[in-house]
Amino acid sequence: MSCPARKYPLRKPQGHKLPIPRWHLALPDDVTHVCTAYIGVQIHSDAQDADVARNKATEAIQAWVNSDTGPEAYETFAVIDGCDVQESTIWVCYWSDKTKYDNGLNDLSLKSIYAKLPETGRVSVGIWREAFITEFSRLETNYSGLDYLPGLAKLPRASFPEHELSAYWGAARDRIPSSAFDLFPPSKPNLPVTIPPGVGQYLIGTNDENVAHIRSGQFWENCGQQEADSYNKRLEPTLHSGLRYLWDNSPETGALGLRYLRNQDPSLEEPRPRKESCGAGFFTNLEALEVWGKEPQVSSGYIPRCPNSLQDLWGGQKIQNVA
Numbered sequence: 001m002s003c004p005a006r007k008y009p010l011r012k013p014q015g016h017k018l019p020i021p022r023w024h025l026a027l028p029d030d031v032t033h034v035c036t037a038y039i040g041v042q043i044h045s046d047a048q049d050a051d052v053a054r055n056k057a058t059e060a061i062q063a064w065v066n067s068d069t070g071p072e073a074y075e076t077f078a079v080i081d082g083c084d085v086q087e088s089t090i091w092v093c094y095w096s097d098k099t100k101y102d103n104g105l106n107d108l109s110l111k112s113i114y115a116k117l118p119e120t121g122r123v124s125v126g127i128w129r130e131a132f133i134t135e136f137s138r139l140e141t142n143y144s145g146l147d148y149l150p151g152l153a154k155l156p157r158a159s160f161p162e163h164e165l166s167a168y169w170g171a172a173r174d175r176i177p178s179s180a181f182d183l184f185p186p187s188k189p190n191l192p193v194t195i196p197p198g199v200g201q202y203l204i205g206t207n208d209e210n211v212a213h214i215r216s217g218q219f220w221e222n223c224g225q226q227e228a229d230s231y232n233k234r235l236e237p238t239l240h241s242g243l244r245y246l247w248d249n250s251p252e253t254g255a256l257g258l259r260y261l262r263n264q265d266p267s268l269e270e271p272r273p274r275k276e277s278c279g280a281g282f283f284t285n286l287e288a289l290e291v292w293g294k295e296p297q298v299s300s301g302y303i304p305r306c307p308n309s310l311q312d313l314w315g316g317q318k319i320q321n322v323a
Contacts, residue, residue, distance in 0.1 A: 024140070024175065032135065034133075035101035035131070035134075037129060039110075040079075040088050053120075053121030077278075079261060134213075138182075142171075214282075218231070218276065221274065254289070256282040261277060
């Protein structure tokens with residue numbers, strides 16, 4: 001049976017050729033949704049009691065992550081900058097089975113974890129969760145190499161076909177299968193009447209329809225010294241300043257809860273920070289994400305949205321870009 005014709009055409013320019021190969025995530029046909037949960041632990045004091053309480057919360061969440069009801073795949077991060085407390089611990093958890101996702105989050109009670117923290121320190125600790133379910137037809141991925149595949153790529157039964165929808169403006173939209181028939185229009189803003197202070201409160205919220213989530217990462221562990229120096233001295237400062245522009249100008253850019261994260265493994269005493277990071281967060285809608293990608297002060301500052309810049313700097317060699 002043939003597929004129906006697209007209602008909205010691809011944005012890929014005629015004759016466009018990829019400068020370097022790209023791959024995307026594929027899952028078996030029985031996987032209709034992927035489920036994601038960001039879970040974080042913050043500390044708001046330098047006091048020893050707060051540090052003890054933070055460690056207890058971290059241990060409890062890590063125990064859940066490693067349990068039978070934990071995620072199918074996960075990664076752990078520390079916050080470098082952005083809409084969070086610096087050096088907060090964040091777990092990004094993934095499921096391809098919605099029932100396991102529901103059961104897992106039901107088993108993880110943040111209120112219970114918080115209540116069990118030492119009373120003298122828990123007032124300075126914050127625990128939060130952001131969870132959402134994505135239809136697979138509304139998902140897009142883009143990998144610049146196959147030797148290291150993080151994030152959703154860690155899900156069981158994943159495969160990685162090559163694709164050609166990359167390195168041009170609008171490619172991310174083209175990679176979303178549902179974009180053939182849906183423009184993902186923005187919802188009417190539904191802002192709270194008053195902004196809650198947050199600290200010391202238990203808060204629940206829901207997102208508007210068609211909010212766009214993005215996680216775009218860099219991995220330079222396998223780079224030679226020259227490439228690593230280029231990343232640290234040229235690309236990373238530009239990336240950081242671009243992210244800062246987004247969260248400093250949230251009403252104009254549509255960025256929501258954007259964080260700059262460094263990969264880590266809290267179960268190990270790592271001798272140095274890992275050479276891997278990502279920007280992760282939300283935009284009010286896909287169009288808002290695309291618009292800032294065209295703005296000179298942003299697109300030149302946030303390299304993961306500009307694949308040609310990676311080609312210019314490294315010739316597609318050892319640094320990997322995941323979007």
